[in-house]
Amino acid sequence: MRALDLKLIRDIWHLRGQAVAIALVVACGVATVVTSRVGYESLRESQAGYYAAYRFADVFVALERAPESLRTALAALPGVAAVETRIVAQVTLDVPGLAEPATGRLVSIPAIRAPILNDIHLRRGRWIEPGRPDEVIASEAFADANRLEVGDRLGAVLRGRWQSLRIVGIGISPEYVYEIQGTNLFPDNKRFGVLWMNRDALGPAFDLDGAFNDVSLQLAPGARELDVIDRADRLLDRYGGLGAYGRKDQISHSFLSDEIRQNRVFGTIMPAIFLGVAAFLLHIVLARLVATQREQIAVLKAFGYSSFDVGMHYLELALVCVLAGSVLGALLGLWWASEINRMYGEFYRFPLLRYAPGATVVAIGVGVSGAAAFAGALSAVRRVIALPPAEAMRPESPANFRAGGLERTGLARVLPASLRMIWRNLTRRPARAALSVFGMALAVAILIVGYYFVDAIDYLGTFQFRGVQREDVTVLFHDPRPARTRYELWALPGVSRAEPFRVVPARLRYEHSQRRVVLFGLEAGSELRRILDADGGVVPVPREGAVLTAKLAEILGVKAGDELQIEVLEQGRPVRKVRVAGVANELIGLNAYMDAGALHRLMREGDSISGAFLRVDAAANATLNAELKRMPAVAGATTRLAALRGFEDTLARSLDVFTTVLVTFAAVIAAAMVYNAARIALSERGRELASLRVLGFTRGEVSVLLLGEQAILTALAIPLGFAIGYRLCAVLANAYQWEFFRMPLVVSTRTYGFAVAVVLASALGSALAVRRRIDRLDLVAVLKTRE
């Protein structure tokens, strides 16, 4: 082995603490890249594979009633490759073991299994059999949430007739990866589920024998979705078509796509932050190593090693750390990715979850971190190359101390000598002190970023389920009911307040943009449901015009004052113009709100209501649920607590996994950063401190000099870290602006406290390690060699 390589190995061994720190930071960066990329690729491929294998449709339409013969006309539409006509109906379910009524979506399937669009993957049990009208296949999420098994029975009210359904199979479908009910924001798998049922049984029950009320279309290759939507709408208009829509308006698909995209954003921003820190750390360590090895560099050059050789030598040192970190990070990342994939398996209900850790992903991770390391090492290596050998032979000129603020203000005389030394040391090289402070501030910052997700999710939950939704129970009717129904609700047991609302599905259009949303008509002065801005301010519902969620306004490209076209996707499909009265910075969902009265005028209808928000005395819950189950008009009732649980189970749970690992990584990086700062300070000042020991300073006094300096730097780093961390959170919040939710920019005191605690613990641990080394300083060596 070359002597220079031996030097490399021994230098690394000598710097092992710092080398390990750098390697760990790099490992965290690479692991995040690998995990999130693998996670992203796996999900995307699984989604694509699922959609293809089970023929997920491209265009969906609900309508009132059309004869089955129309199927031929639909299939003949240009751009349509396949047609699936179905009967879809919403019913109230009586689920054994569930107090409140649940909502079932009955979706027709052929009695004899044949390939269909939005096909079902059977997890357990079997397909329905012809001639047994009570047989259904239940969606897995619903079955699991209610502990239903093959062979179990549940009650359903089909058009006012109670019927007992028998579960013969449990399955999943690409159409319902997420099962979310109309006005809800998150899945509530206990109270809403899909049941696939024999079409021959559904037809007569809903008076749709030989007819259908729902169509799915598959596009021919090269067909334009908007054209097909247009043609389908025109064809289905006279059959009460409620407006065709593409996948992006299909709720399960868009929810899932949002989730997958989150992975990608996470996999871009987080590694960027981590690797930035790694590069910075490497920069500090190498720069200081070069400073302490000035003379060695000069000797190497004096003996004929070229600047390139010597530069490479130091670059290799950086690369060894990075390579070790990359390997560790790649392994860690792959392991973590497989764990997350396992979680996705429970979570996403795909028939097959592909775990696709490609070599490319690892190569990207290693390449990116290598580049970061190179960037970090570059300036130090450049200094090595530029160092003229003759100059390096001379000892660095003595540090330039001058009388400063301390002396001028006379503080110098008051402060003890140790503090004076600390002060002068810091002010003598302000750039170096600033660098140390910045490094530790980054440590504080990434801890804040790691914990930020917890804050944001907490805030989102509180915001939505305490601020926006304040009802205990939401009751939804099958069809709009007359206004007086509110008094019936009011009379129900335990109900102390009932606020009726009107909801209509609608297609909002502005210029070339359009979006399907639920248009809410709220009563003036509504207490149980409020529109809140991200900062918590209540946005009043104007008497005229509509208030849109800011994200929706952004998608449509409208601002307050613009005139929207609203196509109501209910009977008659009236098209109206509505002025955008305001934009609310809501955090969850894409909503449009109007005053209930204004909505009635828009619909040219009386004071009908779609449902109501109820405030309920908890003690009366059981009786209320029993009553609601008995009301045929009630399609379902959801509780706020259940919705909160749905939120926690989906959004919160998926982000929690990331957060845990992120916080761990952040803590590792923070500790590495702080430890490094202390170790470097020791290596720079070791000789000086030993000299002081020779002069009679005690170990304690000498430690105070070094550790006191570190303490001051740490104290300065904390507020700076807060500021940087907050900025980074703002970057994240800005990237996490999804259709289903927007990350609020909130950082709690708890998070700041956590960051400080980790940094202080690291500082304390590092201080102890450094103190041990101070105790072992070789005093004699100091006297022998030159300063």
Added chain:
Amino acid sequence: MAEVVFCARGVSKVYRVGEIEVHALRDVDLDLYRSEFVVLLGPSGSGKSTLLNILGGLDVPTSGRVSFLGHDLGVDDERALTAFRREHVGFVFQFYNLIPSLTARENVALVTEIAPHPLDPAEALARVGLSDRVDHFPAQLSGGEQQRVAIARAIAKRPDVLLCDEPTGALDFETGVRVLEVLERTNRELGTTTAVITHNAAIAGMADRVIRMRSGRVAEVQRNERRRPPAELIW
């Protein structure tokens, strides 16, 4: 007369330290001959080290010409100067400048690995009497031993010239004499042109020629009738 190895004409060197200009060398003319042992004598700040650095290709003069075996070093770029040092020059420094993370043998190997016709590191160490210390790290060696490793490192490449900057400056008398003996023997046995910088006038006795420097100028050149063996020197 022997062949001229180094030829310096009108060499000046000016440093800028902050706002002050330091004239380290002023118009120096100097020749070094093959196989001779030269002592450059002068107080600190007289420009000895600067001159040595320029001769060794570690530094370049502000004005004037330096040539090595007829080749003008002034026209060389950084790459050529590196090659020049690698092939022709051996350095010995006052503070040894060993790489602390390498053993004696490895410190020597550091140089033999890049030199064209080197000695075996073990042989170089044997020449300085350190055969039994080859696997020691610098921290395990005394100052004199460290300096002898440094000399072994310098001669292992079989340099044309050996440039020593205060080689005994950090050593006690006895150790200093031993180091000088090694230098003298190397010069005698290998015929390496050797220039030793010192402010210790007693060392001048072992030289073929003594060049005295003062304030950046050559003040006097003196030829010794007889080279006194280091053992006879006293300071």
